[in-house]
Amino acid sequence: MAASRARHVVVSTCFVAAVLGAGVAAWSVVTPADSAPASARQTPAPATTTITKGDLTDTKVFSGSLGFDRPVPLPGSATGTVTWLPEPGKVIARDQPLYAVDEHPVRAMYGSVPLWRDLTRGAEGADVHQLNENLAALGYGVSVDDVFGPRTERAVRQWQEHHGLTVDGSLGADDIAFVPGEVRVASRTAQLGAPVNGDVLQLTGTTPVALVTVQPADEQRLAVGTTVSMRIGGVGDPVEGAVVDTRQDEDQGDGTVEVTIAFDPGDRDVPQGGSVQVTASGQSAHDVLSVPVAALVAGDGKAFALDVVRSSGATERVPVTVSFVAEGRAAIDGAVRQGDRVVMPS
Structure with missing residues (x-):
């Protein structure tokens, strides 16, 4: 069992960006230090998680400021x-x-x-x-x-x-x-x-708006008409907003896009120049099996695998393919089922 755990990989945070961007993940195998005599060691039960089925949505958070629409x-x-x-x-x-x-x-x-x-x-x-x-x-x-x-x-x-x-x-x-x-x-x-x-x-106009500057690659994620979730000052319950305008930021001259988001502040105090965090959705995968990214282990070549815990308590390494990553989870395909328990790295 210790040898099985040693083969688990710790997935760095750059994995998510790599899968979403280039589709290539960087992996490293971390072998825990193990210098004590075998007779003195105890093998704790491995931490596990469950394969779930549902929807995953790729979201991204942008920082912006509160102000008014373009004069x-x-x-x-x-x-x-x-x-x-x-x-x-x-x-x-x-x-x-x-x-x-x-x-x-x-x-x-x-x-x-x-x-x-x-x-x-x-x-x-x-x-x-x-x-x-x-x-x-x-x-x-x-x-x-x-x-x-x-x-x-x-x-x-x-x-x-x-x-x-x-x-x-x-x-x-x-x-x-x-x-x-x-x-x-x-x-x-x-x-x-x-x-x-x-x-x-x-x-x-007299109604406050959120102003966000994004890179050209994120312009489609914040296209006019897109509904977003916003936190004013980064605290409190989120409010819903809608993108009403996008245009090249001429002041920057680097191709960035200035996005204007309208929202109803209700009875909130909305100071001009205050901060806002805008969460925008991207692609979605519906009705998929998924596990935390950290549960994935290295398979053959560039493939991935899961260590599935069988009813006997033994683990079996099962090859899987990763089709989508979002919300810290990986959508998987392979000889696994909803509810299967898989080993998480220690």
């Missing part, structure tokens, strides 16, 4: 001199000022279509529909349609009067700008006292 620019379309800009980190909601030109606030309205013209009575289109949606959300009586009719003009006049503006019933780039929703100021691009020229602000 997008807000073009300055008003005409004049920049006289006010919000501080970075400020959250701007509907009808609140985004910036000011000649001391005239340009206010946020929600919509995906940029304001590309003055909106006045008789205009029709998606931008008019957005305006009507915003006026309705602010409590003005309008029809939410694509037409700038009498009701829209009346609502615009009421809006202008409420903000102390010239009441003329039309709106332009000096008055409003469409943004996707409630936004957060990431940085200020324009300069106070300078003419409006190009982008004014860099904006993000």
Whole structure:
């Protein structure tokens, strides 16, 4: 029995990476020191484990940080001199000022279509529909349609009067700008006292996201739409997230990929810049027999084997093939069955 145990191999942690990457494992046989006389030695019963049947999934953990999605620019379309800009980190909601030109606030309205013209009575289109949606959300009586009719003009006049503006019933780039929703100021691009020229602000959404940088080989594991498990700060119960964006990390210039993961923080405190551990699944093997990797011993050539404990207590070395390694276990094929006991190295 001692000789049988001596032939067990200790599988180094590099085995898992080798099987997953190149399919070649590095093995070494470790022979325990045994200098005491045979009469003075006692042979303890070997440790064993059981062959189980089930699913194995290759998972990988990535470290990242908490922040906000990639900033997008807000073009300055008003005409004049920049006289006010919000501080970075400020959250701007509907009808609140985004910036000011000649001391005239340009206010946020929600919509995906940029304001590309003055909106006045008789205009029709998606931008008019957005305006009507915003006026309705602010409590003005309008029809939410694509037409700038009498009701829209009346609502615009009421809006202008409420903000102390010239009441003329039309709106332009000096008055409003469409943004996707409630936004957060990431940085200020324009300069106070300078003419409006190009982008004014860099904006993000207000919901925290996880940001992870990965090597190109792991990009598919974190493809857009992939569901992942996350631990905020590495503690507490995991939360579910979904990959919403991947792109080349241009700042690094080494081919790495920047991954953005959206999640619902619930009532958790999510500090910007805090750490996050993201667990992503890869390949899976279903309904397979498996043993701990450490139970494998060297067989003939590059083959593997298991020392199976028979009902008599004797062990039999049984050749097996390894088809998949994940979760510290090896999926095996051979003349073995679910429930068989196999020897673990001491």
